[in-house]
Amino acid sequence: MVIYSLSLPLADASHPCRCEAPVRRAGKLIFRLSGCGAYRSAARGRQRQRPADQGGVQQVEGLSNISVIRELLKKHDFSFSKQLGQNFLVDPSVCPKIAELGKAEKGFGIIEIGAGIGVLTNELAKSADKVVSFEIDGRLMPVLYETLAEYQNVRIINADVMKYDLNELFLNDFKGLDVAVCANLPYYITSPVIMKLLESRLPFRTITVMVQKEAARRLCAPMGSREMGAVSVAVNYFSVPKILFEVSRGSFVPPPHVDSCVMQFALREEIPWRPTDEKFFFRVARGAFEQRRKNLVNSVSSALGTDKKIVSEAAASCGLSPNVRPEQLSMEQFVAFSDNLKNALK
Ligand code: SAM
Numbered sequence: 001m002v003i004y005s006l007s008l009p010l011a012d013a014s015h016p017c018r019c020e021a022p023v024r025r026a027g028k029l030i031f032r033l034s035g036c037g038a039y040r041s042a043a044r045g046r047q048r049q050r051p052a053d054q055g056g057v058q059q060v061e062g063l064s065n066i067s068v069i070r071e072l073l074k075k076h077d078f079s080f081s082k083q084l085g086q087n088f089l090v091d092p093s094v095c096p097k098i099a100e101l102g103k104a105e106k107g108f109g110i111i112e113i114g115a116g117i118g119v120l121t122n123e124l125a126k127s128a129d130k131v132v133s134f135e136i137d138g139r140l141m142p143v144l145y146e147t148l149a150e151y152q153n154v155r156i157i158n159a160d161v162m163k164y165d166l167n168e169l170f171l172n173d174f175k176g177l178d179v180a181v182c183a184n185l186p187y188y189i190t191s192p193v194i195m196k197l198l199e200s201r202l203p204f205r206t207i208t209v210m211v212q213k214e215a216a217r218r219l220c221a222p223m224g225s226r227e228m229g230a231v232s233v234a235v236n237y238f239s240v241p242k243i244l245f246e247v248s249r250g251s252f253v254p255p256p257h258v259d260s261c262v263m264q265f266a267l268r269e270e271i272p273w274r275p276t277d278e279k280f281f282f283r284v285a286r287g288a289f290e291q292r293r294k295n296l297v298n299s300v301s302s303a304l305g306t307d308k309k310i311v312s313e314a315a316a317s318c319g320l321s322p323n324v325r326p327e328q329l330s331m332e333q334f335v336a337f338s339d340n341l342k343n344a345l346k
Contacts, residue, residue: 111182190212213246318336
């Protein structure tokens with residue numbers, strides 16, 4: 001695994017320029033510094049800058065401009081990967097809002113998943129004390145090196161977040177800081193990433209992520225509602241989720257086929273339910289929703305390979321009807337059912 005730590009020499013932090021369209025110098029595309037972004041943050045002592053004509057500083061405001069992005073990506077011979085969920089934000093109003101709601105502020109360290117070309121990373125780095133951002137696509141490393149050159153509080157990890165030990169990150173990178181997650185998630189791993197974050201039991205102050213609108217509805221679905229799935233059981237178990245705002249498909253390049261939502265998970269300080277075996281409880285929840293058209297008893301017995309009679313008795317002994325569907329259960333009923341089943345299988 002290659003780990004890139006972006007830290008570049010400090011230069012003229014009092015650079016008074018303002019970001020506009022990029023200019024060409026000696027055949028190079030130069031992103032201009034912004035008075036409101038680079039200069040302000042430099043005054044807070046979090047940025048390192050190299051003059052643009054030394055090939056160092058690129059600026060974020062330009063990164064919300066479609067033609068600037070196209071030029072940048074062309075320069076780096078980059079083509080979007082659909083498989084990696086590469087839809088980059090280009091609406092300049094969205095990133096500052098996500099960063100603010102996502103706790104990019106003093107005293108906070110932020111974990112970002114999927115840096116892309118660094119448009120949200122830039123916004124996070126302006127206000128948070130530290131940003132650690134995962135990006136799986138090695139082709140984006142030289143781009144990020146350019147677009148984040150002015151920040152010394154950013155670390156880019158060129159790795160698959162799903163394979164990374166987040167405990168280690170907490171211990172080594174965020175000493176003395178509150179930690180929050182803030183990301184425009186690659187859609188193909190929305191649920192696994194959220195599950196990894198929740199199941200880690202790490203004390204994130206908040207988890208703020210952009211996901212597809214449909215996924216947001218599922219993730220936020222309250223227990224007992226039709227939209228529920230196994231992931232909603234886990235989300236409700238570990239956190240209180242809410243949708244913050246919607247983002248239209250036109251805010252991305254390339255535009256995805258669906259609109260998105262920014263949502264936030266406030267982790268429960270104390271989990272009010274106590275299944276006797278939490279691992280088994282989540283196995284039962286996953287099994288219950290594996291075949292959505294089946295009822296609870298049929299789904300669970302086929303997913304766990306357990307005799308239908310035993311599953312049916314476990315349901316009956318907590319007052320559940322034999323035909324109940326998994327999405328009709330409350331959290332208390334799910335816990336009671338999994339406890340009964342666990343006992344019956346001893
Ligand atoms: N943050 C950028 C933005 O808002 O424009 C990019 C967001 S884009 C939706 C998701 C990014 O996640 C892509 O750059 C993609 O390469 C990266 N990615 C995909 N799978 C990943 C994984 N398993 N671990 C880390 N990054 C991943």
